[in-house]
Amino acid sequence: MKRIAVIGGGIMGRGIAYSAAVAGFKVHLQDLFPEAIDIAKSSIQKEMKKSADRGFLNPGEDEASFNRITFTTSLEEAAAETDLVIEAVLEKMEIKVDVFQKLDKICPYHTVLATNTSTMSPTEIGAQTGRPEKCIAMHFFNPVHKMKLVEIVRGLDTSDETYAIAKRAAEKMKKEVVEVNEFPGFVTSRMNCLIGNEAMNMLMEGVASAEDIDKAMKLGLNHPMGPLELADLVGLDTRLRNMEYLYETLGEKYRPCPLLIKYVKAGRLGRKSGAGFYKYD
């Protein structure tokens, strides 16, 4: 396994491309939009340089890794000759299924198709391709180059070989793997979305300020980040889609907080838009 295609050049796609390139894979990063590609290119280059300056990458490793990534808006170009595809497009079932069906036509049969969904069913995505045995979920975490975990979730028909390929790729990227049986939200999003939503409800009810809710969780419960600053990092639009899916599949306790809905309607999407529960420069 030498070549990886990453589909979607947003927060997660960029991070997965970074980690795959540093691990020595040849990477094709694809996004529909040239502007997204431009942002991905400069952000990966900047992050790699920062890592080299801080000694996390050896001298020259940043440039060599960056040169292993090809950027494109063409799905055909990205996926025609690849061993593993990791999809990181928007958290919407119909968009993921559309991408998987296209990939199924473009990719050689040996290619494994993985989704980086935070919540959704790899069985449902894989079943709409001609190769459900080659489909799987690989759930990375943000920021990918710093976070150690990948949750791997098999669909109903995922083969042992596909699981082994996904695990090997994650481990080559120096990640720890947990295997999770398929339930909405896996382990992490199921837990984290609930905590985040409760923090938003508490903010809306006036229990405490955003700063104090986050401070209480960090200093009182030893969370490395507060739930509101974490939601801002994830992106409030992405978090709302996660909540909507979990509400649909797991029920009432995942009803999205009205404040989250209001912020997304206002375009306050967290760090990526400059404001969410906090303001960013």
Ligand code: NAD
């Ligand atoms: P994002 O909004 O930052 O990026 C999504 C990118 O996908 C955009 O650049 C968009 O142009 C592109 N895109 C949309 N449709 C496309 C298509 N058909 N083909 C190619 N590119 C397309 O989103 P993100 O935060 O990177 O999330 C991506 C996926 O990763 C989602 O499924 C999300 O749930 C999951 N995820 C997100 C986080 C997080 O912290 N943000 C963590 C783990 C998993």
